[in-house]
Amino acid sequence: xxxxxxxxxxxxMNRLLALLFHQGVLDEQFxxxxxxxxxxxxxxxxxxVNIYFNESEKLLRNLRALLMDRxxxxxxxxxxxxxxxxxxxxxxxxxxxxxxxxxxxxxSEQNNRLGCLRALDVLEHEYCYLKNKxxxxxHIEQQRVLAAGIRYPNPVxxxxxxxxxP
Amino acid sequence: MTSQIGSSNVKKIITCKMTTKKDAKALIVDDDSMxxxxxxxxxxxxGFKTFTAENGKQAIELFxxxxxFDLITMDFxxxxxxxxxATKTLxxxxxxxxxxxxxxxDKSAVMxxxxxxxxxxxFTKPLTLDKLARFFKNI
Numbered sequence: 001x002x003x004x005x006x007x008x009x010x011x012x013m014n015r016l017l018a019l020l021f022h023q024g025v026l027d028e029q030f031x032x033x034x035x036x037x038x039x040x041x042x043x044x045x046x047x048x049v050n051i052y053f054n055e056s057e058k059l060l061r062n063l064r065a066l067l068m069d070r071x072x073x074x075x076x077x078x079x080x081x082x083x084x085x086x087x088x089x090x091x092x093x094x095x096x097x098x099x100x101x102x103x104x105x106x107x108s109e110q111n112n113r114l115g116c117l118r119a120l121d122v123l124e125h126e127y128c129y130l131k132n133k134x135x136x137x138x139h140i141e142q143q144r145v146l147a148a149g150i151r152y153p154n155p156v157x158x159x160x161x162x163x164x165x166p
Numbered sequence: 167m168t169s170q171i172g173s174s175n176v177k178k179i180i181t182c183k184m185t186t187k188k189d190a191k192a193l194i195v196d197d198d199s200m201x202x203x204x205x206x207x208x209x210x211x212x213g214f215k216t217f218t219a220e221n222g223k224q225a226i227e228l229f230x231x232x233x234x235f236d237l238i239t240m241d242f243x244x245x246x247x248x249x250x251x252a253t254k255t256l257x258x259x260x261x262x263x264x265x266x267x268x269x270x271x272d273k274s275a276v277m278x279x280x281x282x283x284x285x286x287x288x289f290t291k292p293l294t295l296d297k298l299a300r301f302f303k304n305i
Contacts, residue, residue: 041207
């Protein structure tokens with residue numbers, strides 16, 4: 001039964017990833033991250049993604065503040081924040097977010113404030129969508145790890161238990 | 167498409183010429199903490215011991231204090247001192263470490279600036295195992 005549960009969870013994870021790839025939300029770079037995960041760093045992907053979320057939220061707040069400032073148009077600062085977000089989004093494979101950042105950067109370079117605000121709305125929406133989906137993904141992964149742990153108890157501990165309780 | 171779920175990936179060290187000697191060191195110069203985490207992990211796969219600096223000025227101070235690194239990954243845009251200025255300064259100091267310029271920008275102007283400054287190679291982000299493997303193969 002537990003084997004079936006693990007199988008179901010793995011299927012759910014793969015299905016969710018396939019959807020995100022199909023939608024263009026994620027690209028191959030996410031798979032590259034997973035390849036870097038190993039026994040010495042079993043939570044590598046979730047750690048990197050959580051850093052990305054923390055940094056991105058600061059960048060999005062800063063962008064919103066800069067673009068809402070009607071008195072000053074600090075397009076250079078906007079550019080700096082966007083370059084950072086483009087880099088970090090590329091690094092985790094957040095393809096759609098990266099593309100919206102590139103479009104926003106283009107609008108900023110053309111001094112198109114209205115275009116920037118529209119693109120920022122889209123960016124915030126894309127970010128929320130990705131965050132929700134990846135949280136869902138990691139939640140299922142946690143359940144899978146727990147299910148796999150219950151299914152395969154430690155054989156050394158089992159033997160000791162039998163010796164202590166004949 | 168399948169992910170790596172369920173497979174236990176044992177950490178494999180990828181052999182490379184630069185890390186055949188023990189204690190090969192790499193300096194990651196970037197103001198982005200995500201880049202630190204990612205690049206540390208990538209470079210440790212090739213056997214490097216990794217260190218970080220938040221900007222070009224910190225990198226230069228490390229060298230001035232007597233530290234030496236076999237490899238430097240240098241980000242383009244950083245506060246205090248950017249990657250171009252840091253690379254020029256390191257080369258003027260006579261630092262002969264291999265320097266990889268990295269940037270999120272794919273504009274050729276950035277690559278040209280880095281090459282003029284004295285990097286050994288330039289990559290657009292993200293850095294990957296494949297990109298690094300190709301670089302190490304060709305040096």
